[in-house]
Every structure is written in C-alpha cells, then in structure tokens.
Amino acid sequence: MQRTTMDLWVGLFVMAGVGALLVLALKVGNLGTYSAADSYTLTGNFENIGGLKVRAPVKSAGVVVGRVTDIQFSTETYDALVIMSIDSRYQFPKDTFASILTSGLIGEQYIGLAAGGDDAMLKSGDKMMKTNSALVLEEMIGRFLFNKASEGDGNEDAQKN
C-alpha cells in the first residue's frame, strides 16, 4: 500500500479531533485541575446543607483544597453527613471549623474550612466536630421579621419607661 496525500489529510484530521477532545478535557473540564490521586477523606455532620451539591469545592482561605464527594442523610442524628476528599498536601488541625458558605449572593455553595489551633492533625476518615450550617434565606427572613416584631415591643416598653 502506498502513502498518499489523502493519508496525510486524514492524519491531520484525526490529530485535530483528538487534540480538540484533549483541550476540552484539560482546559475546559476539571480533569487537569483536580486529581483524586493523593487525597484523604474527612466527614462532617451539618444540621442543614442548604443547596450544597456533590462535587462542590472545599475551600480554605479561598483556596480550593478539595471536593465534596458524597452527601448522605444520617438516620442516627437526623442531619446531613457530608463526605469530602481533601488534597493530601493540605493538613488541618483537629479543631478545624467547617461551614457551608455561598460564593456571591446567588453563587454556588461551598464548604469553607477555618483552621483551629490544635497540635493534632485530622487524619483520613476523621469527623470534623465543629460545623456550621448553611444560611437558608427563608429562615433568615423569618428570624429578621421575628426580631423586628419583638424590637417593636421593646421600643414600646422603652417609651413607657
């Protein structure tokens, strides 16, 4: 079989197609930014996870240090059990505080880790004891209205005095 110019064009075409797939995977997708190779698992119980989703980032000081890998409902404590995998380059003290935060006003929710002062570090499979639930807007508005109402009562009392 002889080589032809057609072969060259087909080779170029296949190279371009595979190259486009690689660009999509590495530059557009998250394959290049995060690998599950070197990571350890942490869990935490949250009273309310709000809109947290699997694959949401775990950040500390704004830097992505891991991802949420699974979210389950715990029938023992009746709250949400969040399992996250953390890059093993980053170690956190035992008393690290995990809270569910929102990036921007209507952005996606993520887990923020605030390091504590303990000398012992969290190991793989450990549970973070200090957690903070997501802010649910309805609850916040309800509390605000309730506070406003009781504030109004307080003012009346003050005027009487």
Next chain:
Amino acid sequence: MPRRIVTGIQGIGHRVIDSVWRLGYASRFFLLTLLKSGTSLRRFGLIIRELYFTGVLSLIIIIVSGLFVGMVLGLQGYETLQRYGAESAVGTMVALSLLRELGPVVAALLFASRAGSAITAEIGLMKATEQLAAMEMMAVDPIARVVAPRFWAGVISMPLLAALFSAIGIFGGYLVAVILIGVDEGSFWSQMQGAVDFRYDIVNGVIKTFVFGIAITAIAVFEGYDASPTAEGVSGATTRTVVTSALAILGLDFILTSFMFRGMG
C-alpha cells in the same frame, strides 16, 4: 363514492405496511453491515479513503459554523447574564451548552447534510449505474466493499468533528466575551473549569456524538443502497437521508438527554 373511500383506506394501510417493511429491511441491512465490516476493518485503507471524504471535507463547515455558534452564544449569554450581574458566568454557559447539546446536535445536523447526503448520492448512483451489480458478478460483496467502509468512516469522524465544533465554539465565545466585550479572562476560564465536569459533561457529549454518528451513517448507507435506480430515485433518497437523519438526531438527543442529565449535580 364508497369505492373511493375503500381505496383511500387501502392506501393508508399500504403505506403503513410498506414503512414497517422498510424498517425491517433497514434493520437487517444494518446487522449485515456490522457482520460484514470485518473485512473492511482489515483493509483499513478503504476506511481512510472514506474518512477523507466524510471527515476532512466536512472540516470547513464544522469549523466555521462552530466559531459562529460560539460567538452568538457569547453575545446572547452576555446580554442575558449581565442583567443579573453574572456576566463572568458567560464562559460556563457557552461551554455547558456547547458540550452538552449544541456541539453534538448542530455538528450532527451539519454532518448529515454534508456527508450523509453525499454517501447516499454516491451509493445510489453506483446502484443506478449498476456498479453494485457488477461487483456482485465479480464475487465482491458490495456491502463489505462499499457500505461498511463508509459506515465506519462516519462513525469515527462524527465524534472528532463534534469535539472540534465544541472546542472552536468555546474559542468563539472567548473571542466575543473576553476580547470584544471585556469580561474578565480569569473568571471566564476558572468558572468554566469549575462548572464543567469531565465525566458528566464531556463524556456524555462524546457518547451522544457516537450515537448520532451511527444513526446518520446507517440511515445514509441504507437510503443509498435502497434507492430506486433512477435519477429521480437517487434525488429522493438523498432528501430522505437528510430529513430522516435530522429527525433521528433530534429524537435520539431527547432520549439520551433524559437518560444522562437528570438534574443532579
């Protein structure tokens, strides 16, 4: 009068039976193509020749339309998102809509009208000029020699073309959103990378293009092989290829999407 009603009903019944007949024949033809593709896979030169005609010659239309689709998505996405102050999410919008839907579907529609119609016309004309019958006389199986290489070339080139379409489209969105309008480049790419998942978005899109590639080329080779051996028959078959593939692409896309994307994640 009653006679006319009877012939009308007969006509409907005839059409229904005929289309079921054709569907069965098409399925048998598809299976036969798969069974006989062993020889053509061994003679890979045949597939390379067809890859040139279906893949390389479709490159221009795929690249140009991908660029324009991406640019339009960038413009429209910016127009809508900036109302909510979320214009940095324009990269996410362009990438997700291209990778999940527009890339596979629009590339497949273009591929069906560019390459599918050419395959049908070629095979139909071979049949009309009795080249296929001549091959059979020489004990060369036309399905193995003519149909199978075209089928596999289409199945191979469709995912590659769609990947190119999506990549070029995202570049077009980048051109409009970042260079022309001035959305921040860092947040354009980083939000995109944060939102696009390899398994969930990219692999699902590639699976879609494989299914579309199989559907388009199977329809194209069957319509060509089944065309009545006249000039009129070939033109009718070419039209049917484009129409049937377009409907098959959109229908299959709905089915695949409902399997793949269930609003999780």
